[in-house]
Amino acid sequence: MSVRQVVMGVAATVIGGGLVVSLTGAILSRTSAQSKPLHATVKGTAPTAEGTLPHAFLDLSTYPDSMGGPHGGDGGTHPDWVTYGPTTDLRVPAHSLVTMTIKQYDTGGSLNNPYFAVPYGTVGGTVTVDGKTVSTVDPDGVGHTFTIHGAPTNQDPLFVSVPLPAVSDDAEPAPNSDYPPPHVVTFSFITGGKGEYVWNCEYPCGDGYYARFGGPMATRGYMSGTFTVE
Amino acid sequence: MTIPAQVGGRVRSWMNRPEMRGVFWIWAAMTAVLVVFSLYVPARLMGPPASPTMHAVENTMTVFTVAASPVAAAVWSVALYSLLAWRHRGSGQPETDGPPIRGNTPVTALWLVLSSLLCVFLLIWGLAAMQSVTAAAAGRVPLQVNVVGQQWLWSFSYPGQGDIETDQLYLPIDQPVVFHVTSKDVVHSFWVVQMGIKIDANPGETTVTNVTPNKLGTFVVRCAELCGLLHADMEAAVHVVSADDFAAWARGRRSPPVESSPPK
Amino acid sequence: MSEAMVEFAAAPPSTGGGGLLRRLNLLTAVAGGVLFAAIGWYISHRIMQLGDFGSDRVVTITLICWALGFMVGIGAFAGPLRWLLGRDQEHEDEMFLAGKDQGIGRYFRFTTDHKVVGIQYLVVTMVLFAVGGTLAMTIRTNLITPNSGFLGPQTYNAVVGIHGLVMIIATIVMVTGPFGNFIMPIMIGARDMAFPRLNALSLWLLVAAVPILLSAAFLGGIPTGWTGYAPLADQAPPGMDAYTMTIIVFAMSSAIAGVNITTTALTMRARGMTWSRTPIFVYGVVASVGLAIPAFPMFMSAEVLLGMDRSFGAQFYVAAGGGSPWLYTNLFWLMGHPEVYVIVLPAVIALMEITPVFTRKPLFGFNVAVLSIVGIVGLSVMVWAHHMFTTGWAPDLNGSFMLTTELISIPTGLLFLVIIGTIWRGRVWTTLPMMAVYAMLWNFIIGGVTGIYLSDVPADYALHGSMFVTAHFHYTLMGAGLTGAIGALFYWFPKMTGRMINKRAGLVSFWLVQIGFNVTFMGMFAVGLAGQPRRVVHYDHLFAVGNFVSTMGAYCIGVGMLILLYAVVSSWRHGAVAPANPWGAKTLEWAVPNPIPLENFEVLPVVISDPYGYGEGDPVLPPTQRELVPVGAPRDPVAEDDTETSQS
Secondary structure, X not given: OOHHHHHHHHHHHHHHHHHHHHHHHHHHXXXXXXXXXXXXXXXXXXXXXXXXXXXXXXXXXXXXXXXXOOOOOOOOOOOOOOXXXXXXXXXXXOOOEEEEEEEEOOOOEOXXXXXXXXXXXXXXXXXXXXXXXXXXXXXXXXXXXXXXXXXXXXXOOOOEEEEEEOOOOOOOOOOOXXXXXXXXXXXXXXOOOOEEEEEEOOOOOEOOOHHHEOHHHHOOOOOEEEEEEO | OOOOHHHHHXXXXXXXXXXXXXXXXXXXXXXXXXXXXXXXXXXHHHOOXXXXXXXXXXXHHXXXXXXHHHHHHHHHHHHHXXXXXXXXXXXXXXXXXXXXXXXXXXXXXXXXXXXXXXXXXXXXXXXXXXXXXXXXXXXXXXXXXXXXEEOOEEEEEEHHHOOEEEOOEEEEOOOOEEEEEEEOOOOEEEEEHHHOEEEEEXXXXXXXXXXXXXXXXXXXXXXXXXXXXXXHHOEEEEEEEOHHHHHHHHHHHOXXXXXXXXXX | OOHHHHHHHHOOOOOOOOOOHHHOOHHHHHHHHHHHHHHHHHHHHHHHOOOOOHHHHHHHHHHHHHHHHHHHHHOOOHHHHHHHOOOOOOHHHHHHHOOOOOOHHHHHOOOOOHHHHHHHHHHHXXXXXXXXXXXXXXXXXXXXXXXXXXXXXXXXXXXXXXXXXXXHHHHHHOOOOHHHHHHHHHHOOOOOOOOHHXXXXXXXXXXXXXXXXXXXXXXXXXXXXXXXXXXXHHHOOOHHHHHHHHHHHHHHHHXXXXXXXXXXXXXXXXXXXXXXXXXXXXXXXXXXXXXXXXXXXXXXXHHHHHHHHHHHOOOOOOXXXXXXXXXXXXHHHHHHHHHHHHHHHHHHHHHHHHHHHHHOOOOOOHHHHHHHHHHHHHHHOOOHHHHOOOOOOOHHHHHHHHHHHHHOHHHHHHHHHHHHHHHOOOXXXXXXXXXXXXXXXXXXXXXXXXXXXXXXXXXHHHHOOEHHHHHXXXXXXXXXXXXXXXXXXXXXXXXXXXXOOOHHHHHHHHHHHHHHHHHHHHHHHHHHHHOOEOOOOOOOHHHHHHHHHHHHHHHHHHHHHHHHHHHHHHHHHHOOEOOOOOOOOOOHHHHOOOOOOOOOOOOOOEEOOOOOOOOOOOOOOOHHHHHHOOOOOOOOXXXXXXXXOOOO
């Protein structure tokens, strides 16, 4: 074979192989994408211990199945999995007061670690449940938690953990809804500089899996997601 | 005891052969480079140690790399010298064969003895280091910290400080600490990176490790055993503070019901 | 003519049976597998979907049915079935099974000829490396920056696990599969393996396992890393069931291959091939598959227990149910540490076989080499818990496992002595295989020395579970192991394909792979020492430079491997026709013509010396016996049947 043929062959193999690898990468990358990001709405400013900061609002819900979340009307591939909604990709502004409201529709039970029955990192160390401000909830009556954490190095530390009390097991569905009336949980915290964090639920709600931490707990887009301070 | 003159003469004439000299100089140069590398690179990459344990580990890395240098250089220098001196420069098969050397008992024996001695040295060094890690905890009453790993967070509690619970680790400087580590679900591994300690957090078991932090600053705990979805995010900060600051922090963190109980 | 040939000739003519057998091939196998799997899925789905552990049971049953159907479709059960019916295969059937007078089709059938099996293994290995390599590229792409977001954590974990297991299986078979099957029997002067049908069975079991493994990608992946640690494995999606089934099928395959290769080497060596005249590569292959025989059943039982945990809630590894994660780690590493020598030994020893040829010198210290192999094999089953220093299991035993681990450096060091002693004063002929020897000397020293750090208990406390460990085992399994396998491929390519490999493309590939490899894993050592854990989807900015360098090195490896692929495929098709013995080597496989006839040797050779008599005149005999050699004896140590030279 001539040198030219060899060079052409090598080039074709390298380009072809590169294409196969890129295609595989692209498919893998696509399958691991989250649903589209939810940006907090900034409305005015608020006085805080760290001075007057922009006030951002973010609304989430937790559903007992996947009909209500970001997985489509038919519930996606796992209609019976619990999920957060409307998305799991959350974006908030830096150096702001963030007030989150989570509508918690799911039932629950006991935490595996009572540590998470106490709110951490919120303004005043409290959380407002259905209009009532508390500094701890019953560790045996928790539906989910919303727990933000991340690498402590090279970005401002951010640790916020809030228990979301469980809806009673025998609650009737609300009118015009598949779900009983939710607990409305509101809490605020102050963000530092830019950073990339994750959040997840620390209440073991992956029923049917070891330690109830598989399934929706171990799958992106259900009970965990990213929390970007930008 | 004197070496018989005959043997001495043989060794001398062996050492005077040009290939032996060539190999020797390549070996000496490689060893020198590797020793310099050993002294400056591995420990430096590991960063400044935050505990005597980590200090010992970095020493071990340096000493082992130094010890390995002449061995690695021996293999590479023989291979390199052979390539430089005796490379066959034709395109086809060499016309003549090499010398039919089927073995060399003194060289093999020497190699075996040296590698065994090196192995004994490694073993003694390792056992001594293990002993010193264990001994470091003896003497003073250690501060106990209970560590709970769970998917995908660490939480810490201080049974001697009224069971305060935190997401970040606070440790007083120069105070032995004993960690009682367990897990709520799968296997995690509790790794205080800059202090050179690591122990798995197993469900249903409590494992123990200890360390004496000796450097003020903020360090990091990472999970070193793949534990599922957010394994990469299972990190926590470690603050090593003065004894007074630690006491102040502990007072501030104590929750009201504990404060109301009578002091012990 | 040998006795065997006479017997074959005297067999009664075929009665025309076995028509179905002749129509079975890879296509019918896949069809059978899919059909069985569909039936298994349908039935189990109907019965079990709603019950506890439903999806795990359905997946497990479906995969078992796939494996069964595949093996039925390839014809693996034809022989046993006939025995059950009271008749054996006829001579014609045997010849058909051996692939006599068939073209390319025999490579897609249950063919018993060891040369066909060797080529099949080579292709399967290359496919596995292509898959594993592609996944490695996506892993490194994800790690190019601290938080690239290229892969999500779930996909990343799944990809890491599949990459790991694919590569482990590929490296386990990469030497003993292609070269142990194709070359080793000829090397010992045999007409085939001891159990040709088992040979085909082991290959097709491996082929059946590959789709099972890849199916994990569609069942949620293997999010546990290739180690599959429980109880994380208890929690994982059904991809984990694919993992357990892969291991179970692969363990059967390797046990069968191990028994077959060991028996062949023990019983079928040519007349006169005493143990001291047996080529060192045979020792390497036997050591590897011999170690696999006790090791893989451990892995298989670990996975059977895991399967029971997952499908029946058996709780072998669940502490709350009375089990223990340490049961898994012990069973796993009882396999896992012998397993690294299963991978590394035959590769390094293949290079040891190559060294005398390209230095034109006898192997330095043959007995030393054999003893060190025996030493490594013996010690390697006693070191497993050095993977468990930080688990908290039996901390009092850490010291003893440190001892056994460090002891293993003594026989390993002797392997280096043998190779550099052979190179010393040799006519160093820098062909591609010899370059692989040099690359291995560089990489394996680094892999070995970093292994010693990890054997030191306090240092392991700091380094365990970090990227340092990842870099260390890539230096051994890839830097020494894969380099050895590529060297062996370069060396035996002319014999296996009848063509010379394109040297220029081979050179480019060699340098790209070796430089890329060292760049990749030096970067990884650095970030590991600095504290980056293994298997993390994103990392601290502190590690950014090292990871970027690693990723660039990995791309370099990727390009180099693609060029190697090109060199192999194009040379296989269009390369210059190889002479029977292009390297002037003295082992028996170079004494047979190209292409190699069906049963290798028309007349079985008698061996009168070891194959390392370079520079000693021919053949190698003590000076007092030299005059007994007939004038005009062939240059290679193959003597004709009638030249019975007096030998011990």
